[in-house]
Amino acid sequence: MLLTVIRVLLALVLYVVGALVLGLALVPAVLLCRSVWQHTAGQAVCQQTLWICLAAGVGYFVFGFSLMLLSASLRWIFRLDLREGEYPLASLGMLRWYISNALQFIVWSVFGDFLLMTPFAALFYRLMGASSD
Numbered sequence: 723m724l725l726t727v728i729r730v731l732l733a734l735v736l737y738v739v740g741a742l743v744l745g746l747a748l749v750p751a752v753l754l755c756r757s758v759w760q761h762t763a764g765q766a767v768c769q770q771t772l773w774i775c776l777a778a779g780v781g782y783f784v785f786g787f788s789l790m791l792l793s794a795s796l797r798w799i800f801r802l803d804l805r806e807g808e809y810p811l812a813s814l815g816m817l818r819w820y821i822s823n824a825l826q827f828i829v830w831s832v833f834g835d836f837l838l839m840t841p842f843a844a845l846f847y848r849l850m851g852a853s854s855d
Contacts (some may be wrong), residue, residue, distance in 0.1 A: 730814070736824045743796065743828055747789035751781030786833035790842070793825040794849030803851055826850055 758777035762770040796802075802822040809815035829846065830837075838842040848854075 732817075732820065736820070739821065739824065740828055743789070743792055743825065744832070747785055748767070750788050751778075751785040754781045754784060783836070784805050786829075786836060787842075789829050789833055790837075790846050790849065793829050794846070796825060797822055798849055 755774060755777045759770070762773045765773070800818075800821070802818045802825075804819055804822055807815075809819065823845050837846060
């Protein structure tokens with residue numbers, strides 16, 4: 723019973739972290755779309771719609787790269803450097819692993835298809851602590 727409660731609490735913490743990370747990474751993309759909206763306000767509806775759609779497409783990539791950099795920054799800020807080894811289930815090492823993997827999962831779930839087979843995938847792994855040793 724206690725283990726189930728702990729798992730639920732950890733999941734809720736990760737949901738909050740995920741919501742914050744996604745929300746913060748969206749800021750530059752939303753600002754881009756808002757700027758395009760304001761600058762095209764006097765145009766015909768069809769033209770404004772086209773510009774907004776193009777801004778949303780570009781904004782997705784701005785969001786993806788912002789998400790990568792934000793996740794890597796959080797890993798660095800909270801010192802989520804992982805070392806190879808086994809960690810007890812209820813330990814600080816396990817919690818660090820849990821959060822670090824959650825950050826990676828968010829990036830790969832939302833933006834991973836565009837990272838595959840590009841140098842940005844290797845860059846992301848390096849930013850998340852992988853080494854080339």
